[in-house]
Amino acid sequence: MQTVLRWGRSLFVALALPVVLVTLWWVLSAGSTNYYSPPLQTILTTFGEVWFGPRLVDDVLPSVTRLVIGYAGAVVLGVGLGILLGANRTLRRLTEPVLEFFRAIPPPALIPILFLFAGIGDTAKIIVIVFGAIWPVLLNTVEGVRAVDEVLSDTSRSYGVSGWARMRHLVLPSASPQIIAGMRQALSISIILMVISELFGSFNGLGFAIIQFQRSFAIPEMWSGILLLGILGFVMSLLFALFERRSLRWYHGLRRSQRGEK
Amino acid sequence: MSDPTATPTGRTALLDVAKVQKTYTGQGRTVEAVRDLTFSVGNGELVCIVGPSGAGKTTLLKVIAGLLEPTSGTVTLDGTQVTGPPPSMAVVFQEYGRSLFPWMTVEQNVELPLKQKKMAKERRAELVRDALEAVGLAEAHSAYPWQLSGGMQQRVAIARAVAYQPQVLLMDEPFAAVDAQTRADLEDLIRSLWHKLGVTILFVTHDIDESVYLGERVLVLSSSPTVIMEDLTIDLPDERNQLDTRSSPRFAELRHHVYEQIQLAKHRRGGEPAPAGATGASAATTPA
Ligand SMILES: Nc1ncnc2c1ncn2[C@@H]1O[C@H](COP(=O)(O)OP(=O)(O)OP(=O)(O)O)[C@@H](O)[C@H]1O
Ligand SMILES: [Mg+2]
Numbered sequence: 001m002q003t004v005l006r007w008g009r010s011l012f013v014a015l016a017l018p019v020v021l022v023t024l025w026w027v028l029s030a031g032s033t034n035y036y037s038p039p040l041q042t043i044l045t046t047f048g049e050v051w052f053g054p055r056l057v058d059d060v061l062p063s064v065t066r067l068v069i070g071y072a073g074a075v076v077l078g079v080g081l082g083i084l085l086g087a088n089r090t091l092r093r094l095t096e097p098v099l100e101f102f103r104a105i106p107p108p109a110l111i112p113i114l115f116l117f118a119g120i121g122d123t124a125k126i127i128v129i130v131f132g133a134i135w136p137v138l139l140n141t142v143e144g145v146r147a148v149d150e151v152l153s154d155t156s157r158s159y160g161v162s163g164w165a166r167m168r169h170l171v172l173p174s175a176s177p178q179i180i181a182g183m184r185q186a187l188s189i190s191i192i193l194m195v196i197s198e199l200f201g202s203f204n205g206l207g208f209a210i211i212q213f214q215r216s217f218a219i220p221e222m223w224s225g226i227l228l229l230g231i232l233g234f235v236m237s238l239l240f241a242l243f244e245r246r247s248l249r250w251y252h253g254l255r256r257s258q259r260g261e262k
Numbered sequence: 263m264s265d266p267t268a269t270p271t272g273r274t275a276l277l278d279v280a281k282v283q284k285t286y287t288g289q290g291r292t293v294e295a296v297r298d299l300t301f302s303v304g305n306g307e308l309v310c311i312v313g314p315s316g317a318g319k320t321t322l323l324k325v326i327a328g329l330l331e332p333t334s335g336t337v338t339l340d341g342t343q344v345t346g347p348p349p350s351m352a353v354v355f356q357e358y359g360r361s362l363f364p365w366m367t368v369e370q371n372v373e374l375p376l377k378q379k380k381m382a383k384e385r386r387a388e389l390v391r392d393a394l395e396a397v398g399l400a401e402a403h404s405a406y407p408w409q410l411s412g413g414m415q416q417r418v419a420i421a422r423a424v425a426y427q428p429q430v431l432l433m434d435e436p437f438a439a440v441d442a443q444t445r446a447d448l449e450d451l452i453r454s455l456w457h458k459l460g461v462t463i464l465f466v467t468h469d470i471d472e473s474v475y476l477g478e479r480v481l482v483l484s485s486s487p488t489v490i491m492e493d494l495t496i497d498l499p500d501e502r503n504q505l506d507t508r509s510s511p512r513f514a515e516l517r518h519h520v521y522e523q524i525q526l527a528k529h530r531r532g533g534e535p536a537p538a539g540a541t542g543a544s545a546a547t548t549p550a
Contacts, residue, residue, distance in 0.1 A: 149360050152363065154329050157329060158351065159352070160349055161374060165378060169374060176365075253408055
């Protein structure tokens with residue numbers, strides 16, 4: 001009973017503001033005659049018509065596929081390189097200036113160049129996502145790997161935990177709070193770059209569809225696309241929060257006990 | 263120590279520490295933590311090392327454990343020079359809170375080193391269960407370390423070392439952060455494990471009473487840069503208990519003697535000549 005009540009309360013707290021905002025939007029836009037901001041009711045009706053049709057496969061699926069591949073690529077490369085650089089001081093110092101330079105380039109600026117080399121297909125778009133999203137993962141992994149506790153490291157050595165076992169049982173778990181923080185930042189960057197990469201030279205995708213609607217003055221359709229993007233981002237971060245809660249349960253417990261709460 | 267194969271308690275030497283010196287260098291600061299340490303530990307012996315804070319006890323233990331390279335001198339275990347962590351050695355660190363993996367349960371913490379030994383699953387489970395039972399933590403196997411009290415965490419670290427079945431067990435002030443009652447219990451636990459397993463134990467502490475109560479031998483270290491001030495044989499009966507042993511007149515004498523040496527040690531560094539009455543590194547004096 002207690003838990004049900006608590007759940008109900010936190011659900012209420014979480015949903016209160018969104019409900020208020022949507023209601024406000026609904027009421028204020030109802031009967032709107034402004035061509036550029038149609039009533040929410042119209043947008044929602046259009047939403048079903050537009051996205052639960054062929055566009056689901058033609059636009060949403062390609063976007064989400066590129067997002068998932070690009071994001072996964074950024075995470076795998078970022079963690080891999082991060083471990084390498086974090087564990088090797090010389091390598092780190094050697095690559096630091098170059099990495100800082102690449103990091104400073106805004107990924108959208110790469111789009112024209114990439115399109116010259118990789119065409120306007122999926123590859124170029126995935127590269128843009130990887131290039132933009134890799135940095136927080138890479139840098140956080142380097143920091144996490146460097147910060148492995150000295151006593152734990154000595155403990156591992158004296159018990160013969162070395163090589164791959166050391167990576168799996170010591171380095172990765174110990175760096176996981178930082179790695180996951182980097183992954184969270186990378187997720188929102190990936191979604192942004194997914195859209196941006198579809199705005200130029202593209203023949204499918206969510207960003208492509210939205211721009212197309214805008215150019216053909218299909219305003220409710222355009223709004224519904226933006227709404228869908230919002231929902232996509234929200235679902236992604238919800239899934240991520242679930243993943244984080246599961247994999248960092250020990251970390252949050254440790255932090256709570258260090259703060260003296262049980 | 264003219265006879266290199268025997269120790270003051272008359273056992274064959276298992277561990278030989280010869281002329282070990284360790285100087286830390288870095289950031290324009292050099293610290294000579296350990297100046298010149300030479301001693302042997304016999305097979306199955308329980309030796310306590312006492313010394314003032316900062317005397318280099320942890321440094322010495324890390325050198326013996328093969329975790330730190332000495333600036334000069336050698337450590338030999340069972341005839342083989344130690345150049346890296348030997349597989350037959352287990353260490354219980356001073357900072358117990360940082361030596362357990364917080365992402366693993368108690369059971370997983372104890373089991374990990376056994377997995378590295380490529381031990382069969384059933385055998386691992388058995389050793390883990392026995393070790394946790396021996397330290398009185400059978401119930402806590404699926405808890406995470408941070409859910410346990412300090413004393414319990416330290417017992418997990420001890421269980422992990424015991425399950426590993428080492429030939430030599432190194433312990434660095436393992437009871438520094440636990441309350442008096444737990445501490446007394448843990449001391450008795452160490453002695454009973456030692457009796458049961460026949461393991462060689464090197465036990466670092468700065469508690470004089472503890473060193474006398476636990477040890478067969480007590481090595482007293484000077485302040486840094488460190489030398490051995492005294493190598494004292496503890497001739498108390500083998501069966502010890504907190505009440506009788508600690509109130510025996512012989513315990514008081516030994517305790518008094520070590521206390522005196524420590525007082526001297528605080529003021530005397532390795533570089534200075536031995537004051538009258540203390541005979542320095544090679545002495546195995548027994549107080550009258
Ligand atoms: N990594 C290091 N770099 C430089 N100096 C160090 C390092 N580790 C220890 N020292 C110095 O070496 C000396 C001995 O340190 P050590 O930790 O071995 O002493 P200890 O006897 O274990 O002390 P305590 O009883 O407080 O644990 C100290 O002066 C310390 O400052
Ligand atoms: Mg110490």
